[in-house]
Amino acid sequence: MKTPAPTEVKASALEQRHFNPIADLFPESLPPVTPARWPTRGTRADEALQALISAPQNQADYWQGWRLAAYVKELEYDGWAFIKRDISRPGCRRSITEYRIDWADPSTSAALKSRGAA
Numbered sequence: 380m381k382t383p384a385p386t387e388v389k390a391s392a393l394e395q396r397h398f399n400p401i402a403d404l405f406p407e408s409l410p411p412v413t414p415a416r417w418p419t420r421g422t423r424a425d426e427a428l429q430a431l432i433s434a435p436q437n438q439a440d441y442w443q444g445w446r447l448a449a450y451v452k453e454l455e456y457d458g459w460a461f462i463k464r465d466i467s468r469p470g471c472r473r474s475i476t477e478y479r480i481d482w483a484d485p486s487t488s489a490a491l492k493s494r495g496a497a
Contacts, residue, residue, distance in 0.1 A: 414489035415458030424453045431461070432491075435479035439468050451478050460484035 403409060418424035426443045427450035430436050441447045451461055460481040465474040481487055 412485040412489045413458065414493055415454075415460075415486045417490065417494065418454065418457065424450045424457075427451065428454055428459070431478060431480050435477050437466060437468070437475050437477040439471060439475060447478070448476065458486045458490070460487045 418428060423444055423446070427436070427441070427447060430441065430443065431451075436447060438445070438447045444450070455461065461478045462481050463476050463478055466477045467474045480491075482491075
């Protein structure tokens with residue numbers, strides 16, 4: 380029985396970890412950025428956004444309400460972008476999600492700049 384020839388795989392596309400995109404050559408041709416909508420002042424979503432602007436938040440540290448994930452989802456519907464990661468906390472049986480504002484997102488940064496928060 381013959382042994383099969385060794386197969387060597389060569390990637391035809393750029394590997395994601397080594398790909399550094401350059402800035403757009405014609406930025407004026409890009410569509411305009413629509414800033415995220417600010418929630419109504421005094422609402423739970425507004426309280427959550429103010430807390431998230433000041434620091435990353437998770438449900439264990441967020442004492443303004445018990446539905447941080449719901450407030451974050453409502454803000455995402457309004458155009459805000461967040462970076463989420465699972466963390467483990469002492470006293471919590473399962474991992475919980477930590478949210479922080481994605482300052483690199485165009486609509487989020489445009490909304491923050493419009494109010495002078497960035």
